[in-house]
Amino acid sequence: MLNEFKAFISKGNVLDLAVGIIIGAAFTAIVTSLVDDLVNPLIGMIVGGIDFSSWGFSIGEAKFAIGSFVNAVIKFLIVAWVVFLLVKFINKLMPKKEAPAAAPAGPSEAELLAQILAELKKK
Structure with a gap:
């Protein structure tokens, strides 16, 4: 089990994720x-x-900190904007993948029927 865990933790994706979490923090x-x-x-x-x-405001014992919520929304928007710009920048750096070549067109239905008919006539 220890070897299996070592293999899992040393995979590139797990290490990339760990680095991302640390940088994100x-x-x-x-x-x-x-x-x-x-x-x-x-x-x-x-x-x-x-x-x-x-x-903020209070209702009885409960205190509603609207300002903290506004701060959290602003922080989220800033992080989302920076991540958007980062992904956009990285996408520009990455080489564009070429579309796979289209499979060669096979015979049409009429051509297949003609071939079948020719084979049947031979027999």
Whole structure:
């Protein structure tokens, strides 16, 4: 079982996935800083100095942090945009795959029937 696990974990796809997860975690810290330290203050200036992180309301004991949700949406949009640009860039770098050559056209139905008829006439 240990050898099977070694074979599984050393496959290229698993290692690529692990690297992607590690880079993604590091990238999340960058995006969090970007949103919290740059985007939110900029949006706050535009809308009159409102700090999103303080937005919220309470109903009884429950507190609804709308500002945190807005921050999460902004972070998601930034990450989605960067991933879109990254995939677009990588697709430009990758060589284009040529369409497979079309299979040679076989005889038409009429030609097949003519061949069958010729064979039957021979017998």
